[in-house]
Amino acid sequence: MSKSLILREKAKIIWDRILDHPFVVELYAGKLPISKFKYYILQDYNYLVTMVKVLSIVAAKAPNIMQSKKALHLAYMTVTGEMENYERLLKEMNLTIDDAISTIPNPTNVAYMNFLLSTSFLHDYWISMSALLPCFWTYLEIAEKHREKLESNQSILYRKWALTYLSREYREVVEIFRDEVDSSNLTVEQMWPYFELASKYEYMFWSSAYSEEKWLI
Numbered sequence: 001m002s003k004s005l006i007l008r009e010k011a012k013i014i015w016d017r018i019l020d021h022p023f024v025v026e027l028y029a030g031k032l033p034i035s036k037f038k039y040y041i042l043q044d045y046n047y048l049v050t051m052v053k054v055l056s057i058v059a060a061k062a063p064n065i066m067q068s069k070k071a072l073h074l075a076y077m078t079v080t081g082e083m084e085n086y087e088r089l090l091k092e093m094n095l096t097i098d099d100a101i102s103t104i105p106n107p108t109n110v111a112y113m114n115f116l117l118s119t120s121f122l123h124d125y126w127i128s129m130s131a132l133l134p135c136f137w138t139y140l141e142i143a144e145k146h147r148e149k150l151e152s153n154q155s156i157l158y159r160k161w162a163l164t165y166l167s168r169e170y171r172e173v174v175e176i177f178r179d180e181v182d183s184s185n186l187t188v189e190q191m192w193p194y195f196e197l198a199s200k201y202e203y204m205f206w207s208s209a210y211s212e213e214k215w216l217i
Contacts, residue, residue, distance in 0.1 A: 002178070002182045003181055003182050003184065003188050003191070004133065004137075004178040004181045004182050006188045007130070007133075007181070007188060007191060007192060007195045008137070010188075010192060010195075010196070011134070011195065011196060011199045014196070014199045014200060014202075014203060015138060015141070015199060017203055018138050018142070018199070018202055018203050018206065019138075019141060019142055019145050019146075021203065021206040021207070021210070022210055023036065023040070023206045023207075023209055023210040024142050024146065024206060025146065025149075027158055027161075027162070028142075028146035028147075028149040028150060028153065028158070028162060029146075029149045029152075029153060030149075030152070030153035030154045030155040030158055030159075032158065034093075034157075035212065036209060036210060036212060037093075037157070037158070037161075038093055038095065039209055039212045040209035041086060041089055041090065041093070041095075041100075042095070042099065042100050042103040043103065043105065043106060043109050043205075043208070043209060044086070044205075044209075045083070045086050045090075045100040045103070046100065046101075046103060046105050046109060046113075047105075047109055047112065047113060047205070048078060048082055048083050048086070049083075050113040050116065050117065051075075051078055051116070051132075051135070052075050052078055052079055052083075053117070054116045054117060054119075054120045054128070054132065055071050055072070055074050055075035055078065055132070056071075056072070056075055057117075057120040057121060057128075058071045058120050058125055058128045058129070058132075059071035059072045059075065061120070061124060061125050061128070062125045063124075063125055067125060067180070070176055070180065071125075073176070074173060074176060074177070077169065077173050081164065081169060081170065081173070082164065085160075085161070085164050086100075088160075089157065089160065089161060092157055092160075093157070104215070106208050106213040106214065106215070107208075107213060107215060108201070108204045108205055108207070108208035108213060109205065109208065111201070111204075112201040112204070112205060115131070115197060115198070115201060116131060116132065116198075119131045119194060123194075125180075126180070126181070126184040126185070126186050126191070127186070127190070127191065127194055128194075129177060129180045129181050129184070130181050130184070130186075130191035130192075130194045130195045130198075131194040131195065131197070131198045132177060132198070133177045133178065133181055133195065133198070134195060134198040134199040134202050135198065135202060136173060136174050136177050137174050137177065137178070138199070138202050139165045139170075140165055140170065140171060140174045142165065143162060143165035143166045144166070146162075147162075147166060150162055150163075
């Protein structure tokens with residue numbers, strides 16, 4: 001079994017809860033309140049900005065030029081894929097890029113972004129890849145598990161968002177991350193703490209959007 005699959009199996013309990021999170025289930029079924037989706041989009045846009053920064057740091061720390069090219073390609077795909085899709089969604093919800101930029105990241109988002117930034121600064125290319133993988137891979141698994149719900153989903157907005165994660169381009173991005181983790185000289189035990197924590201943050205991110213989390217002070 002590949003290293004990425006072993007990591008995935010070790011995180012099964014966490015991932016099962018991610019795949020069946022009420023936010024995800026209601027979104028794919030077209031039943032999610034639009035206020036929660038708007039909240040999520042504004043938070044996730046800020047997260048994706050940080051993701052591009054993290055991938056740029058990872059590219060600079062790559063062991064060779066081929067790995068640098070892969071990390072930069074992933075950053076480019078995030079900018080031209082997910083972020084461009086989000087910019088279109090913002091317009092459809094009568095929101096602007098300024099609305100997204102001026103959104104204050106919630107406590108969970110800040111913690112998750114700081115985890116990824118600190119990991120990319122303090123650790124090597126391979127550890128960073130293991131920390132980044134859960135984000136991309138869980139979105140693909142979510143889309144695959146709930147794709148049939150889209151057939152009866154009456155929300156054009158939600159269907160547009162979901163179809164991004166069923167595209168060939170997105171699947172290729174996930175495969176790049178998995179291939180990098182699988183080819184690492186690190187053991188599963190060395191990568192596991194970062195993969196596990198990132199998986200937990202993924203669950204928490206959905207929960208924070210569902211509750212429309214706010215700062216307590």
